[in-house]
Amino acid sequence: MSLAVEIAGVRLKNPLIAASGTFGYGVEYEGLLDLSLLGGIVSKGLYMEPRDGCPTPRIVETPSGLLNAIGLQGVGAPAFVRDVLPRLARYDTAVFVNVCGDTVEEYAEVARVLAGAPGVAGLEINISCPNVKKGGMAFGGDPRMTHEVVAAVRKATRLPVIPKLSPNVADVALFARVCEEAGADAVSCINTLLGLVVDVEARRPKLAFGTGGLSGPAIRPVAVRMAWQAARAVKIPVIGIGGVSSAQDALEFLIVGCRAVQIGTANFVEPGVYARVLAGLEDYLGRHGLDDVNAVVGTLRFPGEGAEAGSEG
Amino acid sequence: MPANRDVALVAREVLEGAYVLLTFRHPEVAREARAGQFVMIKAGTSADPPLRRPFSILAVDPERETFSLFLKAVGAGSRALADLPPGGAAQCVGPLGRPFEPPSDGSEALMVAGGYGIAPFLLFVRELRRAGRTGRVFYGGRTVADLQVREPFTALGVSLVPATEDGSLGHRGRVTAPLEEYLDGGPGPATLYACGPDAMMRAVARVAERRGLPAQVSLDPWMGCGVGTCLGCVVRIQRPDEPQAKYRCACTEGPVFDAATVVWPGEAASLARRRAVEVKG
Numbered sequence: 001m002s003l004a005v006e007i008a009g010v011r012l013k014n015p016l017i018a019a020s021g022t023f024g025y026g027v028e029y030e031g032l033l034d035l036s037l038l039g040g041i042v043s044k045g046l047y048m049e050p051r052d053g054c055p056t057p058r059i060v061e062t063p064s065g066l067l068n069a070i071g072l073q074g075v076g077a078p079a080f081v082r083d084v085l086p087r088l089a090r091y092d093t094a095v096f097v098n099v100c101g102d103t104v105e106e107y108a109e110v111a112r113v114l115a116g117a118p119g120v121a122g123l124e125i126n127i128s129c130p131n132v133k134k135g136g137m138a139f140g141g142d143p144r145m146t147h148e149v150v151a152a153v154r155k156a157t158r159l160p161v162i163p164k165l166s167p168n169v170a171d172v173a174l175f176a177r178v179c180e181e182a183g184a185d186a187v188s189c190i191n192t193l194l195g196l197v198v199d200v201e202a203r204r205p206k207l208a209f210g211t212g213g214l215s216g217p218a219i220r221p222v223a224v225r226m227a228w229q230a231a232r233a234v235k236i237p238v239i240g241i242g243g244v245s246s247a248q249d250a251l252e253f254l255i256v257g258c259r260a261v262q263i264g265t266a267n268f269v270e271p272g273v274y275a276r277v278l279a280g281l282e283d284y285l286g287r288h289g290l291d292d293v294n295a296v297v298g299t300l301r302f303p304g305e306g307a308e309a310g311s312e313g
Numbered sequence: 314m315p316a317n318r319d320v321a322l323v324a325r326e327v328l329e330g331a332y333v334l335l336t337f338r339h340p341e342v343a344r345e346a347r348a349g350q351f352v353m354i355k356a357g358t359s360a361d362p363p364l365r366r367p368f369s370i371l372a373v374d375p376e377r378e379t380f381s382l383f384l385k386a387v388g389a390g391s392r393a394l395a396d397l398p399p400g401g402a403a404q405c406v407g408p409l410g411r412p413f414e415p416p417s418d419g420s421e422a423l424m425v426a427g428g429y430g431i432a433p434f435l436l437f438v439r440e441l442r443r444a445g446r447t448g449r450v451f452y453g454g455r456t457v458a459d460l461q462v463r464e465p466f467t468a469l470g471v472s473l474v475p476a477t478e479d480g481s482l483g484h485r486g487r488v489t490a491p492l493e494e495y496l497d498g499g500p501g502p503a504t505l506y507a508c509g510p511d512a513m514m515r516a517v518a519r520v521a522e523r524r525g526l527p528a529q530v531s532l533d534p535w536m537g538c539g540v541g542t543c544l545g546c547v548v549r550i551q552r553p554d555e556p557q558a559k560y561r562c563a564c565t566e567g568p569v570f571d572a573a574t575v576v577w578p579g580e581a582a583s584l585a586r587r588r589a590v591e592v593k594g
């Protein structure tokens with residue numbers, strides 16, 4: 001049975017990738033779980049310089065989800081290359097780096113720093129963080145800026161370029177197409193949904209930053225819908241993200257057309273989630289008489305379309 | 314090395330005032346836990362509330378491979394744990410975090426606990442005793458029901474000084490009063506340790522500052538993952554050589570910190586930094 005997939009020329013031993021900001025730099029989980037079990041990991045978002053992030057409280061629980069405003073606290077790209085990459089080299093897993101910037105030029109600069117470093121499989125371009133005043137969602141919510149950032153990173157590196165789409169837009173397919181035109185090799189879909197939780201006694205937001213990004217099982221139906229729309233709009237691979245914590249959840253994304261799936265919030269709840277999801281995927285393939293996970297990708301039978309339309313008559 | 318395990322509740326003892334003692338089987342925690350370390354644990358697998366909760370490790374039994382928690386039910390997560398039936402399932406990772414360090418010199422360990430903040434000190438007095446050291450516990454709470462873990466300390470021959478705000482046990486008032494009284498009596502050199510509500514820890518830190526004593530505090534901010542990846546539990550820490558305070562994860566760089574490096578809410582710099590600048594300038 002084969003679980004291997006290919007994203008932008010990178011072979012992953014299975015379609016499960018740890019999502020940015022929910023897995024640290026990977027090394028935090030050394031000893032707790034076998035990193036070589038994962039198809040890949042995406043680092044926490046990195047700028048050129050270290051960042052302090054937002055004041056606290058930074059996270060609040062919501063029904064079946066989390067609202068977070070961490071604000072991209074991080075060590076900066078050069079320290080990551082120097083201190084973290086050598087430690088990750090021991091593991092048989094693809095390392096992607098989540099690239100951030102206040103300006104278009106900074107995105108390209110971070111990309112150049114990482115392009116010269118051994119052990120980076122690809123760059124995920126964070127144009128969708130809702131918790132920073134500059135860059136982030138401001139870029140990913142504007143097709144022209146999206147094009148500019150992706151094209152600038154494309155010029156800066158030969159590594160696979162994977163913009164991460166924001167769900168806080170009306171037409172995610174349009175943004176997926178803009179990324180494809182700007183030279184992206186794949187897209188990640190989605191980042192967190194902009195949200196607000198109010199402390200009614202104090203009549204203030206519960207998060208110190210005010211608004212935050214919603215993640216977890218609560219957003220899965222929205223994420224699956226957006227991944228489905230993106231996958232129909234472009235030829236480059238789509239990596240599905242949002243509320244995955246079981247094989248069933250991962251399969252939803254694969255079936256609507258994603259080639260791989262990221263797991264975010266579930267890492268906090270259950271550090272051993274990967275082994276369980278992988279076992280579930282194998283079980284599913286077995287039950288359906290399939291020997292390759294790629295055979296599931298894009299097999300959604302949507303009412304009113306294709307074969308399904310005929311069979312309904 | 315911490316380990317993630319599905320655990321089962323081995324024993325449960327319901328105490329007064331929403332407190333409960335819970336015992337789970339987890340070999341790594343039972344073998345390796347040090348005083349001040351904690352577990353992230355959640356009853357069952359329900360999606361609500363989504364996350365695990367941090368609890369200090371109260372006691373361990375390496376032979377039976379079990380550990381115990383002293384837990385107060387305050388909200389959905391702790392209540393679900395407190396309501397677990399014997400044999401009930403939980404998900405647990407541990408032991409996590411930086412433990413208390415015994416006094417670096419021969420000084421006496423003065424432990425100040427507020428409510429469930431007593432939990433880490435039972436392991437600590439055992440560690441001190443193994444190292445041939447002595448200690449004394451100052452145990453405060455609103456009322457006597459908040460001071461339920463006394464017998465295990467007295468059984469070990471440790472002196473325990475209770476204080477309650479309503480006077481139902483020991484000194485009436487704040488726990489720092491008997492601490493100061495003891496220090497006024499001019500004992501030998503002392504190191505202070507505190508675990509409890511923020512206001513109490515800050516008060517102990519002030520006592521330490523005034524008297525020039527070293528102090529360690531076990532902070533308890535909200536925690537999401539316990540392993541340093543969600544960055545939700547960060548606290549402002551400033552070491553003497555750092556011009557700016559840094560957000561550091563309480564779960565991996567704490568929960569125990571040198572009190573002098575903590576930048577308390579409303580303060581511009583840590584005590585350690587202020588002292589360093591004074592010396593230089």
Ligand SMILES: Cc1cc2nc3c(=O)[nH]c(=O)nc-3n(C[C@H](O)[C@H](O)[C@H](O)COP(=O)(O)OP(=O)(O)OC[C@H]3O[C@@H](n4cnc5c(N)ncnc54)[C@H](O)[C@@H]3O)c2cc1C
Nearest residue numbers: 366367368369383384385388389390391429432533534568
């Ligand atoms: C390192 C560490 C060790 C701990 N050890 C123990 C222990 O040994 N025994 C024990 O009973 N508790 C302990 N706690 C606190 C415990 O984790 C919280 O009470 C628990 O997470 C509350 O979860 P809940 O779902 O029951 O309540 P929630 O619904 O999350 O909260 C209920 C109420 O408690 C408040 N609250 C939540 N967390 C905290 C906190 N950390 N400090 C102060 N107020 C809070 C909330 O603001 C709310 O008002 C510890 C915390 C930390 C960080």
Ligand SMILES: Cc1cc2nc3c(=O)[nH]c(=O)nc-3n(C[C@H](O)[C@H](O)[C@H](O)COP(=O)(O)O)c2cc1C
Nearest residue numbers: 019020021045068190191215216242243244264265
């Ligand atoms: C605490 C937290 C921090 C995050 N940090 C980042 C980040 O640095 N960069 C990024 O692109 N996405 C970040 N995300 C978004 C996740 O990578 C993911 O897109 C989102 O949480 C949805 O997936 P999930 O429902 O599986 O968590 C973060 C999410 C959370 C909960």
